Amino acid sequence: MTHFDDLMAFARETRALSLVAGRLGWDQETMMPRGAGEQRSEEKAALEGVLHRRRSDPRVGEWLSKINAQDLDPIAQANLGHIRRTYERSTMVPADLKAQIARVSSKSHSAWAEAREANDFASFVPVLSEMVDLKRQEATALCAGGPIYDALLDDYEPGATSQSLTAMFDALRPRLVALRAKALEKPAPKALEGSFDESEQMKLARIVAKSFGYDFKRGRVDKAVHPFSSGSGDDVRITTRTVAEDPFNCLYSTIHEVGHASYEQNVDPQYGLTYLGRGVSMGVHESQSRIYENQIGRSRAYCEWLYGEMVKAFGDFGLADADEFYAAVNIVKKGYIRTEADEVQYNLHVLLRYDLERQLIEGTLEVADLEEAWNARFADDFGYAVDRASNGVLQDVHWAVGYFGYFATYTLGNVFAGCLHQALRSAVPDLDDALARGNTGPAVEWLRENLQRHGARYEPREVIAKACGFEPSEGPLLDYLEAKFTALYP
Amino acid sequence: MTHFDDLMAFARETRALSLVAGRLGWDQETMMPRGAGEQRSEEKAALEGVLHRRRSDPRVGEWLSKINAQDLDPIAQANLGHIRRTYERSTMVPADLKAQIARVSSKSHSAWAEAREANDFASFVPVLSEMVDLKRQEATALCAGGPIYDALLDDYEPGATSQSLTAMFDALRPRLVALRAKALEKPAPKALEGSFDESEQMKLARIVAKSFGYDFKRGRVDKAVHPFSSGSGDDVRITTRTVAEDPFNCLYSTIHEVGHASYEQNVDPQYGLTYLGRGVSMGVHESQSRIYENQIGRSRAYCEWLYGEMVKAFGDFGLADADEFYAAVNIVKKGYIRTEADEVQYNLHVLLRYDLERQLIEGTLEVADLEEAWNARFADDFGYAVDRASNGVLQDVHWAVGYFGYFATYTLGNVFAGCLHQALRSAVPDLDDALARGNTGPAVEWLRENLQRHGARYEPREVIAKACGFEPSEGPLLDYLEAKFTALYP
Numbered sequence: 001m002t003h004f005d006d007l008m009a010f011a012r013e014t015r016a017l018s019l020v021a022g023r024l025g026w027d028q029e030t031m032m033p034r035g036a037g038e039q040r041s042e043e044k045a046a047l048e049g050v051l052h053r054r055r056s057d058p059r060v061g062e063w064l065s066k067i068n069a070q071d072l073d074p075i076a077q078a079n080l081g082h083i084r085r086t087y088e089r090s091t092m093v094p095a096d097l098k099a100q101i102a103r104v105s106s107k108s109h110s111a112w113a114e115a116r117e118a119n120d121f122a123s124f125v126p127v128l129s130e131m132v133d134l135k136r137q138e139a140t141a142l143c144a145g146g147p148i149y150d151a152l153l154d155d156y157e158p159g160a161t162s163q164s165l166t167a168m169f170d171a172l173r174p175r176l177v178a179l180r181a182k183a184l185e186k187p188a189p190k191a192l193e194g195s196f197d198e199s200e201q202m203k204l205a206r207i208v209a210k211s212f213g214y215d216f217k218r219g220r221v222d223k224a225v226h227p228f229s230s231g232s233g234d235d236v237r238i239t240t241r242t243v244a245e246d247p248f249n250c251l252y253s254t255i256h257e258v259g260h261a262s263y264e265q266n267v268d269p270q271y272g273l274t275y276l277g278r279g280v281s282m283g284v285h286e287s288q289s290r291i292y293e294n295q296i297g298r299s300r301a302y303c304e305w306l307y308g309e310m311v312k313a314f315g316d317f318g319l320a321d322a323d324e325f326y327a328a329v330n331i332v333k334k335g336y337i338r339t340e341a342d343e344v345q346y347n348l349h350v351l352l353r354y355d356l357e358r359q360l361i362e363g364t365l366e367v368a369d370l371e372e373a374w375n376a377r378f379a380d381d382f383g384y385a386v387d388r389a390s391n392g393v394l395q396d397v398h399w400a401v402g403y404f405g406y407f408a409t410y411t412l413g414n415v416f417a418g419c420l421h422q423a424l425r426s427a428v429p430d431l432d433d434a435l436a437r438g439n440t441g442p443a444v445e446w447l448r449e450n451l452q453r454h455g456a457r458y459e460p461r462e463v464i465a466k467a468c469g470f471e472p473s474e475g476p477l478l479d480y481l482e483a484k485f486t487a488l489y490p
Numbered sequence: 491m492t493h494f495d496d497l498m499a500f501a502r503e504t505r506a507l508s509l510v511a512g513r514l515g516w517d518q519e520t521m522m523p524r525g526a527g528e529q530r531s532e533e534k535a536a537l538e539g540v541l542h543r544r545r546s547d548p549r550v551g552e553w554l555s556k557i558n559a560q561d562l563d564p565i566a567q568a569n570l571g572h573i574r575r576t577y578e579r580s581t582m583v584p585a586d587l588k589a590q591i592a593r594v595s596s597k598s599h600s601a602w603a604e605a606r607e608a609n610d611f612a613s614f615v616p617v618l619s620e621m622v623d624l625k626r627q628e629a630t631a632l633c634a635g636g637p638i639y640d641a642l643l644d645d646y647e648p649g650a651t652s653q654s655l656t657a658m659f660d661a662l663r664p665r666l667v668a669l670r671a672k673a674l675e676k677p678a679p680k681a682l683e684g685s686f687d688e689s690e691q692m693k694l695a696r697i698v699a700k701s702f703g704y705d706f707k708r709g710r711v712d713k714a715v716h717p718f719s720s721g722s723g724d725d726v727r728i729t730t731r732t733v734a735e736d737p738f739n740c741l742y743s744t745i746h747e748v749g750h751a752s753y754e755q756n757v758d759p760q761y762g763l764t765y766l767g768r769g770v771s772m773g774v775h776e777s778q779s780r781i782y783e784n785q786i787g788r789s790r791a792y793c794e795w796l797y798g799e800m801v802k803a804f805g806d807f808g809l810a811d812a813d814e815f816y817a818a819v820n821i822v823k824k825g826y827i828r829t830e831a832d833e834v835q836y837n838l839h840v841l842l843r844y845d846l847e848r849q850l851i852e853g854t855l856e857v858a859d860l861e862e863a864w865n866a867r868f869a870d871d872f873g874y875a876v877d878r879a880s881n882g883v884l885q886d887v888h889w890a891v892g893y894f895g896y897f898a899t900y901t902l903g904n905v906f907a908g909c910l911h912q913a914l915r916s917a918v919p920d921l922d923d924a925l926a927r928g929n930t931g932p933a934v935e936w937l938r939e940n941l942q943r944h945g946a947r948y949e950p951r952e953v954i955a956k957a958c959g960f961e962p963s964e965g966p967l968l969d970y971l972e973a974k975f976t977a978l979y980p
Contacts, residue, residue: 014536035724
């Protein structure tokens with residue numbers, strides 16, 4: 001065994017343990033008896049402790065110091081890069097600081113839930129300030145003199161810089177604001193009404209998951225409060241939810257999670273339990289969930305087929321034809337909540353959060369002033385005012401638990417999806433013929449071949465550029481949105 | 491923090507991790523997608539590696555050497571005893587030997603399955619000989635000059651000796667053989683016939699589990715190929731199975747597993763994730779599953795209620811009344827398979843295995859002669875001949891995977907159940923009045939108070955003796971069986 005073999009064997013075991021931790025998380029949201037919560041916390045903490053100690057294990061440092069990357073083939077080098085990066089990030093932050101973040105995170109989560117319930121941001125200010133202060137300390141330890149916010153971004157999107165993201169997001173914002181304003185001026189299309197049997201919704205969700213190539217032999221679909229995808233390789237499970245009045249929620253949550261899951265299922269099996277055997281970043285992951293959900297799932301062609309399936313499942317459900325159906329699943333309407341936003345307004349929600357959290361971490365905005373800053377920016381971009389804190393600054397859990405740097409990946413994912421969609425349409429000009437029959441095969445096969453199979457073999461931007469044949473930018477997403485929503489709201 | 495506190499914190503984390511491993515096992519049998527098997531093996535192996543290294547971690551040895559047991563209270567001393575025993579057993583066997591057993595075990599499992607399929611014991615002889623040889627080496631490392639077989643027994647029933655077990659089992663055998671012979675001479679009672687809807691069986695299984703006080707807030711019931719109970723404390727899940735022609739299989743498997751699960755659910759919460767917070771041995775565990783299943787679940791009184799529930803679920807199902815029902819669930823009939831055996835013959839199956847495996851480990855029986863020895867003993871004790879190897883020496887997986895010492899705990903559990911039942915009936919003379927209404931409360935409450943809540947606080951025999959008020963022996967089980975089956979087969 002060479003040092004590299006030793007390191008890889010160790011990393012492989014760590015990866016297997018992290019998959020166990022993921023499975024435990026799935027169990028908690030789907031199967032766990034409700035009285036088991038406290039015990040489960042101890043189980044999770046024990047496993048997280050093992051994982052943390054392995055990521056920063058001194059033996060990893062020794063192996064790394066003894067391995068000469070030039071002796072390795074490119075795949076081994078890519079693995080080494082991931083292992084080195086994880087080790088360095090794990091060892092740069094003092095253990096005390098990490099423990100403090102974990103403690104404040106759990107306190108802050110409860111405080112956030114209470115504040116949201118009471119619509120009282122002021123009560124959340126002290127603990128959120130504590131969290132921001134700790135995350136700034138963490139970022140300072142990680143940034144090595146570089147831009148402080150980028151050090152946090154790097155947790156979710158390795159290699160991304162706030163400089164390039166800010167330029168991209170600043171270019172998106174005015175055209176999205178204009179498109180939103182134009183759509184909201186127009187008469188609203190007919191919306192879905194009525195009640196839809198929830199077990200029929202689940203049946204249809206499984207049909208829809210199958211239509212997107214989700215491999216049920218290596219996965220399963222269950223119900224949970226929040227839809228998510230969990231796992232990697234041969235065991236990638238998704239959850240969805242049902243609301244009697246809103247079957248679109250169930251169907252499009254399912255498609256979204258199938259996008260995440262397919263990325264994990266379709267990585268080249270040769271990468272197995274190495275660092276390469278999974279999605280490379282949150283942004284690239286989100287590009288898959290969003291292109292499945294929106295560019296494909298909400299396309300006019302796919303709606304042709306899905307409308308027929310809705311009729312089979314629910315009979316005459318109030319929308320006259322596939323055109324009305326297409327308009328209804330793409331409706332643009334006023335709303336405060338990011339997770340319920342349409343394609344046009346969604347990214348405006350994200351840009352707002354990105355700008356504010358960057359200022360918090362950079363120290364140019366105080367937590368005490370955050371609600372006012374949120375509400376002002378919201379009024380500017382959305383054209384209507386936030387009515388209460390739970391519909392505004394308190395709606396997301398991310399900041400409460402210290403996830404600064406995460407939001408950006410949502411919009412970056414949409415930008416990547418826009419690029420991939422443009423390349424996909426060039427490569428498969430007659431895609432709509434297949435989609436109209438519920439056959440997403442040509443699309444998902446193109447994504448598998450050009451992107452998903454590479455797992456974490458290449459850097460995030462690099463793999464998107466390879467797949468598209470051009471450098472990613474916000475242009476294709478904007479062009480797609482403007483064409484689609486100008487046609488829908490002429 | 492004292493050395494003892496450090497040791498306990500470390501042990502607590504190890505315990506939490508072993509619960510995670512158990513949960514993974516449950517998932518594999520109930521929820522895991524069928525394509526995930528190989529990946530799951532790696533996940534399990536990684537977690538088992540962590541657990542093994544923690545059990546034999548040198549820091550544990552150092553803490554143990556620095557702690558003076560006399561400074562500790564009795565509960566702390568009991569914990570220390572378990573930790574010391576586990577550590578010593580983990581460090582006495584060379585790591586190479588353990589790895590070899592694990593490798594041969596997986597090879598042997600496949601060889602056993604093939605041999606059973608082909609009814610060909612000879613093809614299994616080489617690999618089973620290898621396993622026996624390895625287990626003899628392990629036992630030699632563990633026995634410290636004492637009886638070699640006892641070292642293996644100790645894995646499943648700490649403190650038990652082959653000397654006392656052999657005396658007990660030798661006393662059981664002739665009276666069981668006589669009772670079996672007498673019952674089989676008599677005309678057989680009416681057996682259950684027909685087909686029973688499997689989802690109705692599952693509904694009734696849940697009603698039955700509830701009737702035995704199983705806490706669904708801290709557990710759940712699912713279907714699996716083999717019924718089992720999994721977990722401890724606030725998360726104890728059971729599985730059962732359904733066969734359309736045999737609802738008794740589903741119902742009594744459920745009651746059996748509820749017995750195991752209740753023991754784990756009812757341990758005093760103060761013991762939590764310490765070594766005391768779980769069942770103390772396989773024998774005591776089996777006493778709970780068997781007293782729930784047989785002495786209570788197959789009693790005439792409980793059958794009064796269960797018959798009524800069967801009628802509610804299935805209408806007229808062919809048995810005229812609770813008397814016929816009671817006779818049918820207690821039917822004694824010829825059969826080769828241990829897991830399908832009635833209360834009379836079950837222990838004869840176990841005694842046969844116990845005697846043969848002891849000889850294998852002690853070196854007085856060769857694997858090559860095992861089938862002949864099995865068949866001769868079977869004919870002696872059962873009065874009919876084994877027809878093929880899959881109904882004889884190849885029926886159980888235990889030996890293939892190295893579980894020597896395990897079988898004894900099945901009969902020991904029945905013996906303990908006999909003792910507990912005698913004490914329970916003295917303590918609650920009107921128990922049948924409650925059972926006849928489906929109320930097992932007085933019985934399970936007595937078991938909880940006198941036995942289950944103690945977890946692993948006392949030694950196995952000690953906790954049974956405390957609960958019963960007398961030293962455990964085979965007498966009460968034999969008296970119970972003779973009285974019950976003489977009345978059923980007059």
